[in-house]
Amino acid sequence: METKLLKSSDIATLFDNLIKSGKVVIAPVAKKSGKVFFERVVSYDQIETDYIQTQFSAKSVVFPKVEELFTYKKTEEGIEIKDTLSQIPETVVWGLRPCDSSAFDYISEFFLKENPDAYFARRKELTTLITISCADADDACFCTSVDLNPGSTAGSDILLTKMGGEYYVEVVTEKGKAIIEKSANLFVDSPIKSKDEFLAKLKTQFSLEEIKEKIKTAYDNAQWKHESMGCYGCGACAFACPTCTCFDIQDESNGDEGSRKRCWDACGLSLFTKHNSGHNPRKNQTERRRQRLMHKFKYSVENLGIVSCVGCGRCIRVCPAHLNIFENILNVTKE
Amino acid sequence: MEQLQNKVAELFEKGTISMMIGFQNAIGKGAVPCFLDSASQVKLLIYNDLCKNNLAVYLHKPEVKEAKKIGIISNVATLRSILQLLSENQLWSLELTIMTFNSAHELIVFESIKDVEHYVQANFPELTDEEKELIEKINAMSRQERWEYWKDLYSTCIKCYACRAVCPMCYCPQCTVECNQPQWIKVTAETSGNMEWHTMRAMHLAGRCINCGECGRICPVGIPVHLLTAKMNLDIKKEFGAQTGFSSSNSYALNTYNPNDKEGFIR
Numbered sequence: 001m002e003t004k005l006l007k008s009s010d011i012a013t014l015f016d017n018l019i020k021s022g023k024v025v026i027a028p029v030a031k032k033s034g035k036v037f038f039e040r041v042v043s044y045d046q047i048e049t050d051y052i053q054t055q056f057s058a059k060s061v062v063f064p065k066v067e068e069l070f071t072y073k074k075t076e077e078g079i080e081i082k083d084t085l086s087q088i089p090e091t092v093v094w095g096l097r098p099c100d101s102s103a104f105d106y107i108s109e110f111f112l113k114e115n116p117d118a119y120f121a122r123r124k125e126l127t128t129l130i131t132i133s134c135a136d137a138d139d140a141c142f143c144t145s146v147d148l149n150p151g152s153t154a155g156s157d158i159l160l161t162k163m164g165g166e167y168y169v170e171v172v173t174e175k176g177k178a179i180i181e182k183s184a185n186l187f188v189d190s191p192i193k194s195k196d197e198f199l200a201k202l203k204t205q206f207s208l209e210e211i212k213e214k215i216k217t218a219y220d221n222a223q224w225k226h227e228s229m230g231c232y233g234c235g236a237c238a239f240a241c242p243t244c245t246c247f248d249i250q251d252e253s254n255g256d257e258g259s260r261k262r263c264w265d266a267c268g269l270s271l272f273t274k275h276n277s278g279h280n281p282r283k284n285q286t287e288r289r290r291q292r293l294m295h296k297f298k299y300s301v302e303n304l305g306i307v308s309c310v311g312c313g314r315c316i317r318v319c320p321a322h323l324n325i326f327e328n329i330l331n332v333t334k335e
Numbered sequence: 336m337e338q339l340q341n342k343v344a345e346l347f348e349k350g351t352i353s354m355m356i357g358f359q360n361a362i363g364k365g366a367v368p369c370f371l372d373s374a375s376q377v378k379l380l381i382y383n384d385l386c387k388n389n390l391a392v393y394l395h396k397p398e399v400k401e402a403k404k405i406g407i408i409s410n411v412a413t414l415r416s417i418l419q420l421l422s423e424n425q426l427w428s429l430e431l432t433i434m435t436f437n438s439a440h441e442l443i444v445f446e447s448i449k450d451v452e453h454y455v456q457a458n459f460p461e462l463t464d465e466e467k468e469l470i471e472k473i474n475a476m477s478r479q480e481r482w483e484y485w486k487d488l489y490s491t492c493i494k495c496y497a498c499r500a501v502c503p504m505c506y507c508p509q510c511t512v513e514c515n516q517p518q519w520i521k522v523t524a525e526t527s528g529n530m531e532w533h534t535m536r537a538m539h540l541a542g543r544c545i546n547c548g549e550c551g552r553i554c555p556v557g558i559p560v561h562l563l564t565a566k567m568n569l570d571i572k573k574e575f576g577a578q579t580g581f582s583s584s585n586s587y588a589l590n591t592y593n594p595n596d597k598e599g600f601i602r
Contacts, residue, residue: 033557055555056493065493066523139362229398230368232500236555239493250522263523269496271513284397320501320553321388322367 001153004169004180004187006160011167012044017183018092019043023128026061027094028054038093047095052138053312057242058096059107062123065239066263069119069249074256085118090126092179099143099310101131101155103242109304110245119262128175131156137200140313142326147208148310150199161195168193205326208307214333215297219290227328228289230321235266237315237323238292243300243308246272267291293328338442339408340377342434346406347374352432354402356393358386368393372402382408382436389547391416391503394426406432412547414455415580416503419545421448422585425506448583456581462546462565469559470566486526488558489533494524498550498560499536504543511535537563542571542588545580 006014018025019042029039030048035055041047070083104124111120134141134150143149153159157176161168169187171177180187218224238244248265252258265272268288274280282288300308309325316324339357346352354372357380361367365385370393371377391413393399409417414435420426433445435454445451462470473481496512499505512520512532520535521528544564551561571577574597577588 031557035557055557066525225398226370229370229393229396232392232497234497234500235493235495236497236553239495240555248522252521252523261523264493266495286398318555320497320549322361322365324362324367327362 002171002177002180003190003192004171005190006167006169006187008162008165008167010186014183014186015044015047015094018094018179021182022090024089024091025094026058026091038096049095052134052136052141053097053314053317055314055318056240057100057103057312057314058093058129059100059103059242061091061093061127062104062120063107063111063245063247063264066261067119069260069262071259072257085122088119088122088126091123092128092130094130095132096129097134097312098131098150098152098154098156098159099148099312100242101129101159102148102152103310103312104129104155106243106300106304106306106308106310107245109306113304128157128179129155130158130160130176130179133159133161133195133198134200135162135198137202138313140316140324141200141202141311142205142313143311144202145205145208145326146307146309146311150202151195161198163193163195163198168195168198206330211297211329211333212301212307215294215329218332219294221332223332223334224290225286227323227331228286230323231268231285231289232320233268233270233285233288234320235264235269236318236320237325238266238268239264240314240318242310242312242314243296267295289323289328293325293332296325297329336381339382339434339436340380342442342444343371343380343406344374344377346432347371347377351404352406353404354399355380355406355408356390356399357406357408358382358388370398380408386410387552389413389416389501389503389549391420392501392549394420394429394431394503395506400428403428404430404432406434409433409435411435411455411458411460412545412549414451415545416547418448418451418455418583419543419580419585420503420506421583422587423504423543452582459578459581460546463548466548466562466565469562470569473562473566485533485563486530489529490526491556492524492529492533492558493556494522494529494532495555497553497555501549501553502540502544503547504540504545505536533560533563536560537567540564541567542575542577543579544568 025041026038027041027047028036028051029041029046030036036048036051037055038058068084070081073080108124111117151161153170153172157173158179159170159172171180246265246267247262250261250263252261273282282291296309297307300306343355354370356370358366359369359379360381366381368388368390369379389412390407399405417433433451435443437443476484499510520531546565546568548561551559554560568579571588575588579585
């Protein structure tokens with residue numbers, strides 16, 4: 001892996017070069033509410049640099065909240081179908097956190113391992129992730145508990161770590177290299193450095209190995225009820241989560257034409273598992289919350305070999321009831 | 336806190352309650368709703384300024400209905416929700432022991448619903464300055480400007496339905512958005528479907544919403560969803576003189592005919 005240095009004063013130039021390249025650039029933007037969201041931007045002064053975590057993850061770049069898959073139209077010659085693959089733009093995500101970029105590794109496994117999803121594959125191929133290490137963390141952050149850290153390179157194309165007046169640049173992939181080469185005059189080569197002193201310090205909440213083992217037998221633990229009673233049954237946690245991949249497919253028609261769309265869905269919503277007969281196999285919120293948590297720490301390990309929680313803490317921050325995933329997990333895996 | 340914990344322990348021991356809905360400490364930011372089923376857990380209970388959630392919404396939960404004898408710690412919004420729900424005949428199966436802390440931080444255990452009404456009427460809340468300012472801003476807009484204002488806000492909605500989930504007045508066992516044969520309201524979280532959802536929601540809550548502001552407070556996107564219903568409540572108060580969450584026998588302004596109503600069309 002190549003390592004380089006970039007002067008802090010040159011960061012806006014690097015950013016402007018990305019914009020000039022004609023790619024769609026998605027970066028954190030602060031709203032009046034104080035919350036920070038990923039949005040398309042056109043200049044560096046639009047972006048927010050002082051944030052612990054964005055309200056929602058960057059997964060929407062490869063897995064949009066609503067994605068039109070194809071449109072159809074009935075004509076005299078027959079039915080005309082147009083897919084939307086060719087409309088997917090080249091995109092750069094700027095300023096996501098290491099937990100978020102590592103989440104891209106998991107969702108890629110999910111969408112590409114068996115029966116690769118063409119839309120996801122295309123979006124992923126055209127997306128470059130420029131991650132910025134975390135210098136600060138809050139009470140909801142717990143990446144070190146899921147074997148990541150505030151400076152992990154997993155999933156990133158480029159990782160920037162602020163060290164005093166300069167950024168230490170780790171060029172992780174060929175895609176990352178292509179970006180660096182376009183602004184080569186801004187970078188100087190650097191020896192490999194230790195980032196530790198510049199990274200956020202956080203409390204490790206649990207041993208992942210221990211949790212993975214104990215959760216195998218936690219299904220019938222009566223504690224689930226206590227942990228989940230407060231759950232209102234909304235989809236905020238799943239929609240904010242960088243690794244939640246459940247979706248619904250909807251056809252929206254208007255006379256002789258229409259489109260097929262894929263949109264986010266959430267296992268916390270009661271309709272999610274409801275059968276046509278009216279029977280719902282996950283009949284109460286306790287079972288729905290258990291599903292979400294066990295999926296993160298058990299089912300995704302069984303299915304794809306990966307723990308699908310990256311410790312970003314978003315579900316904790318957005319939960320209207322302030323439920324806390326690591327507290328819940330600890331409590332249901334106690335002896 | 337001991338005051339509350341001792342009282343709840345006593346209520347459990349006497350058999351007055353079989354479940355207590357209150358708050359416990361949460362890591363980081365404040366308080367998380369908790370549900371106790373025995374006196375041995377009362378040490379978990381806390382109550383402070385961070386206990387903002389309107390716990391009345393949990394009174395619809397099947398597990399709570401099953402427990403039947405319920406103790407609940409309430410702020411004024413929760414008390415008003417309870418009164419409104421009583422008006423709508425939603426709590427008939429429960430035996431409620433309702434508690435609150437007054438402004439002097441003394442624990443009050445209400446003896447009767449009449450006492451709750453008196454307390455609520457003496458402590459009836461006003462809209463916050465921020466809410467008033469926003470409503471004034473909306474009032475000053477033309478129809479077109481209003482449409483654009485809401486369209487802009489609702490385009491960012493992700494349809495997580497947290498606004499519905501936290502609302503004590505949203506208790507339909509099956510919401511309109513969950514009816515899919517036919518699909519009344521689009522599932523996709525795009526501007527048109529989002530507008531349909533929020534308009535439907537606001538219309539169903541007009542004259543029933545008690546302005547607790549919970550939906551706006553918790554919206555993960557930061558949309559002030561509570562403003563529409565708050566504004567409609569002001570209109571209803573002006574037109575019909577009706578106030579929600581004021582007594583346990585409120586009539587629903589939008590389906591009650593009164594010979595003194597301003598509208599002449601029915602006469």
